[in-house]
Amino acid sequence: MSAVTSPARPASSGASARTINRIVIYGLLALFAIFYLMPLFVMLVTSFKTMDEIQNGNMLALPQSPTIEPWFKAWGQTCVGLTCAGIKGYFWNSIKMVVPAVLISTLLGALNGYVLTKWRFRGHTLVFAMMLFACFIPFQSVLLPMATILGSIGRFGVTLQNATGFNFGLGNSTVNLVFVHVVYGLGFTTLFFRNYYEAFPTELIKAAQVDGASFFQIFRRIMLPNSMPIFVVTVIYQFTNIWNDFLFASAYAGTGDVMPMTVALNNVVNTSTGVVEYNVNMAAAMIAALPTLIVYVVAGRYFVRGLMAGAVKG
């Protein structure tokens, strides 16, 4: 960069300085990358080792006789607390929580962004500022109030159960977690979509109005199909956050077979009976980390720019 901005420098010293710069930069980057990837490497190799090898060998060494037995054991047999049926049930708990929570919070964020930019009302900046506040609330501070609210919702569910024979999911731990994550995700998803739609050409909405499209038709036919980049960003962000959440999960679904993956993983590692099976623990941790990785790999492909090209003047 410096060589580009100051071309008057003598060529030879400029070239050598640039080489040194490159070496330093790439050296540092490589160092950081190794530092960052080391734990992942250890986890990965450990999960393919037998217990003998772990107890006698080097932590960084590659597995001598690779085995995928720990992965099967983590998935189907390992003990979480007192039940020994593997982590698969908890994995599905997390999926059942994260998919609706991500979709609902993303769609609501898109709707909020749409209203806050294209259907402005008196005081829209104040509403947006207050929604932004949700991004700065420390989650610890809402644990108790939210527990009270969830308790009330649960009691209402029981009332409904008695009256109608069906509780509409109220009081269910997974539903509770979805609710909590939607509420606390809204600040971020609204922020993302609001900023994206701020630059969205308003003439498109006017044209659609003249064409006779309603509020929701414009949202569904014009806004959403042109929101792919921010949609993907929001989904990745929300998925990672909600999947990795431990605080809410342990507070509102911390026991029994309703635990999400993160809490279950913690309990696997904390199980204090017999030998600590590092290989199984590592395999379980890898399984817990896989979905976020997959979301990055799959969704990242759709994270393309330039989808708006051609909407307005070229």
Place this chain on the structure above:
Amino acid sequence: MAFLEIDGLKKRFGNVEILKGINVELEKGGFLVLVGPSGCGKSTLLNTIAGLENITEGEIRVEGRAINDLHPSKRDIAMVFQSYALYPNMTVAGNIAFGMEMRGVPAAERQAAIDKVAKILQIGHLLQRKPSQLSGGQRQRVAMGRALVRDPKLFLFDEPLSNLDAKLRVDMRIEIKRLHATTGTTIVYVTHDQIEAMTLATKIAVMRDGEVQQFGTPAEIYNNPTNIFVADFMGSPAMNLIPAKIDGNGNGVSVVLDRESRQPIVLPMPGAPAGLSAFKDKQVIFGVRPEALTDPEGAERNGSNIATADCHIEVVEPAGSDTFAVTNLGGKGVVARLRADARIQPGTSTPLAFNLSKAVFFDPATEKRIL
């Protein structure tokens, strides 16, 4: 009763009055151009006709029926936007048919309408493309197709040509004019380009600061501007507006134009028009268009009142079709429009013919027309 009537229309944002009582009307099949500098309220006026902005006071009527409280889609209008506003996720055909789709027109009927419009605009080969795969001119056509396909009572154009390059703009201007002539639709068109206004309109409303300065046919606006603003805004090169003095001698009056270090030019106004006589010995603004200030051979032969005076030429601009000469009168640069082959040198004096029957006079205090 006119086809489109805008009656005492006012628009306020908070305390700011954007439109201050607009009265305009347009006959069926007419082409109304709203022209003015940026911020004059012309786009806002168009948006209120479209229903995209509410109005504070007044009424908008189409065929005698008030439409100002109707939703945009119920007004039977179509609009072409400055940025074209094509839906990027839909094909050209999808864009054109979106309005019909929203109104629940059956697919077969939609297809027939798309084909008909594609034929008129020659965009048949583009129907399956996305807007991002089109050139600027093609997008412009698709945007017009989307408006045409609805066969509305009223077309609204919001600066539709301002994103095109100069040559394409002229082509599309002719295209729009041809479209208007063949389909006989009623059009309201917003532009800041006075040439577009002059060439396209059957009626022009010149706007400034939320008020209509003058409303009339292009010829009226061009030849009989009601005030200095309209005179200055319409026409290219702009009208020469020269500070002058009215001199009275006996029963006649003449216009005196000061010059630097020379005798002033005195142009006699025969018949002493009443309006001018009232300004005897006072300052006025003398307005003469470049084409009314020319070389004596090129002057209109049957002009009733032509006066010739020697002028010192400062700059000569040969433009190919004409030659423009700049002289200094009343302390201002004044442009004269000469024949292309006029033999004229900068720094010399040459006789110029003032066509006084085409000249106009303004009161410098009120900026209003005197004569």
